Amino acid sequence: MKSCLVVDDSRVVRKVARRIAEDLGFTCEEAEDGQKAYEACADNMPDVILLDWNMPVMTGIEFLERLREMPDGNIPKVIFCTTENDMEHIQRALQTGADEYIMKPFDGEIIGNKFLQIGLIEPEQLNQG
Amino acid sequence: MRITDFDLYKELLAQKSGLVITPDKSYLLDSRLTPVAKKWGYASLEAMTMALRGVPDRKLVQDVVEAMTTNETSFFRDTKPFDIFKDVVMKHMLDARQGQKSLKIWCAACSSGQEPYSLAMLLKEMGAQLNGWRIDILATDLSEDILDQAKRGIYSQFEVQRGMPIQMLVKYFKQDSERWLLNDDIKRMVRFQPLNLLEPMTSLGRFDIVFCRNVLIYFNEDNKRKVLKGISERLESDGFLFMGGAETVLGITDAFKPMQGQRGLYITKGGKHDVLGAAE
Ligand SMILES: C[S@@+](CC[C@H](N)C(=O)[O-])C[C@H]1O[C@@H](n2cnc3c(N)ncnc32)[C@H](O)[C@@H]1O
Numbered sequence: 001m002k003s004c005l006v007v008d009d010s011r012v013v014r015k016v017a018r019r020i021a022e023d024l025g026f027t028c029e030e031a032e033d034g035q036k037a038y039e040a041c042a043d044n045m046p047d048v049i050l051l052d053w054n055m056p057v058m059t060g061i062e063f064l065e066r067l068r069e070m071p072d073g074n075i076p077k078v079i080f081c082t083t084e085n086d087m088e089h090i091q092r093a094l095q096t097g098a099d100e101y102i103m104k105p106f107d108g109e110i111i112g113n114k115f116l117q118i119g120l121i122e123p124e125q126l127n128q129g
Numbered sequence: 130m131r132i133t134d135f136d137l138y139k140e141l142l143a144q145k146s147g148l149v150i151t152p153d154k155s156y157l158l159d160s161r162l163t164p165v166a167k168k169w170g171y172a173s174l175e176a177m178t179m180a181l182r183g184v185p186d187r188k189l190v191q192d193v194v195e196a197m198t199t200n201e202t203s204f205f206r207d208t209k210p211f212d213i214f215k216d217v218v219m220k221h222m223l224d225a226r227q228g229q230k231s232l233k234i235w236c237a238a239c240s241s242g243q244e245p246y247s248l249a250m251l252l253k254e255m256g257a258q259l260n261g262w263r264i265d266i267l268a269t270d271l272s273e274d275i276l277d278q279a280k281r282g283i284y285s286q287f288e289v290q291r292g293m294p295i296q297m298l299v300k301y302f303k304q305d306s307e308r309w310l311l312n313d314d315i316k317r318m319v320r321f322q323p324l325n326l327l328e329p330m331t332s333l334g335r336f337d338i339v340f341c342r343n344v345l346i347y348f349n350e351d352n353k354r355k356v357l358k359g360i361s362e363r364l365e366s367d368g369f370l371f372m373g374g375a376e377t378v379l380g381i382t383d384a385f386k387p388m389q390g391q392r393g394l395y396i397t398k399g400g401k402h403d404v405l406g407a408a409e
Contacts, residue, residue: 085286087304090295101295103286110290116208117294123209 002120003027003044007037007060008052008081013104017050017081020108024115025125034058038066045072048120050111051098053082053089061096068097077118081106130155134178138162138193141181146194146271147327147348147356161196168192195272199347202240204293205247206342210371210393215251217391218338218369223258225367226337231263235336237326237360238344239268242279242319243288246311248340249318250297267333269324276321282311327352330359337365342393343373350381357382361397370395 004026006017011032018028029046031037033055040046049067053060060080067073077099082089085103093101100114115121135155142148150158159174166177169189181189205211226232236245245268252264270276289298289309302309324330326344339360345353360370361384370385372378372393378385385395 087299090299094295094299103290106290113208113292117205117292123207 001025001027002047003029005029005031005037005040005046005049005076007031007034007049007055007063009033009055010052013052013081017111020111021048021050023108024112024121034060034063034066037063041067041070041073041076045075047075048077048079048115050079050081053080053084053093061092064093064096064098077120079111079114079118081111130159130174134175137178137181138197141190142194142197143349143352145190145327146198146325147352148194148197149347149349150197157197162193165189165192165196191273195274198272200240200272200275202243202343203291204243204289204297206244206292207374207393208292210342211247211251213391213394214248214338214371215255217388217394219252219255221367221369222337226262230261232265232338233334233336234264234266234338235333235340235363236266236268237324237339237341239270239276239279239321240272241275241284241288242268242282242321243284243292244268244340244342245279245319246282246315247293249315250301252318253301253315264318266319267336268319268321269333270321271323271325273323276323280316280321282316284309284311326356326359330363333363335365336363336368338369338371339364340371342371343376346373346376354382358384361385364397366397367400368397370397 002025004021006014006021006028008014008017009032014030018030021028029040031040035058038058051060051064060082064078078097079100079102080093080098081102081104083104090101099118102110102114112126116123116126135152135158138158139150142150163174166174169177171177171180222232234248239245245266249266252259268279286307286309289302298309301312301315303312341360345356348356357378364370372395374393378395384398386398388394388396
């Protein structure tokens with residue numbers, strides 16, 4: 001089974017995202033800031049990371065910079081999920097090594113489609129969700 | 130809604146747009162047509178229905194038809210067909226049209242434009258491979274309102290997130306606060322034109338590739354057959370047809386046959402595709 005790490009300082013958002021990822025057939029871990037996410041990755045590299053931008057302790061973009069320097073840090077697909085919805089943020093995310101970018105609010109269909117596009121799932125897995 | 134009124138709309142929709150409506154969907158008539166009655170200044174839906182029994186305004190009929198059609202669409206809808214377009218169809222065409230360097234594509238029910246624009250972006254991405262090619266993308270729809278929207282090329286955040294890779298958004302759109310504006314160079318690649326699929330299509334000329342997705346699903350079998358026959362006559366002998374995920378030609382017409390292993394892709398009965406395997 002593929003694994004997903006949900007990084008967001010809002011418990012509610014983490015729960016929603018987790019449900020969506022689980023429906024798509026992923027096992028899920030949660031982290032409430034970039035630092036916790038970093039530790040989780042040092043422990044166990046996930047296949048995909050859903051990443052908020054603004055969080056206390058360590059932001060999403062700081063986490064991404066560090067992640068990509070870790071051994072095996074290029075393995076996870078990283079999808080930003082954030083209220084930051086301007087071109088500057090999107091471009092910075094892509095330059096830092098994000099694979100996809102979702103502007104909140106999101107729903108299961110949007111996440112499912114992104115998973116499909118970056119090759120995390122097959123079309124059949126989408127229809128079950 | 131009274132059954133005689135239901136029958137009037139059923140008849141009118143079948144005739145004007147091909148849409149099949151069943152009695153269990155009669156609530157949809159009420160909820161979607163009441164605003165139309167209001168817009169036209171009728172006291173009630175019944176009053177409008179009465180007017181439609183006489184000699185109705187052509188524009189009123191159009192409004193009724195448009196209110197009942199589904200415009201649901203998205204960029205790169207279903208993802209896979211666009212991979213097939215690139216990897217199978219364009220691969221064939223690059224070779225087969227190398228001499229004339231021209232390609233004609235038709236989106237036969239384009240709604241607000243996401244489908245033809247997705248193709249335009251994909252072709253743009255092919256870059257140098259298509260240098261010097263003349264590429265014509267014709268996009269048609271029954272609804273003139275939706276075509277106006279398509280021509281503007283302005284989309285909401287929700288619309289640009291549904292199905293479109295983020296790199297495409299960054300490359301081909303400009304942001305205007307909550308709205309995303311498609312760049313002119315992509316917009317210019319697509320021609321929009323009103324067309325009812327139930328009407329003759331011979332004036333359109335011929336095409337190499339036709340997208341007719343998620344529209345025949347609303348039609349009865351006769352109309353499906355008629356439209357598919359019309360399309361088959363518009364297609365070059367080695368042309369391709371894309372249909373929606375829930376649609377098929379099987380049991381409806383033998384003008385087309387499905388391509389093995391390529392879901393939603395069809396070729397004409399006598400189609401010549403030496404390299405590509407088609408189902409028998
Ligand atoms: C559900 S949308 C499909 C859009 C796009 N092809 C896709 O797959 O996403 C169906 C479209 O078909 C159009 N339509 C319905 N009846 C039609 C007809 N008789 N002739 C042409 N277009 C029609 C509607 O106006 C609507 O925009």
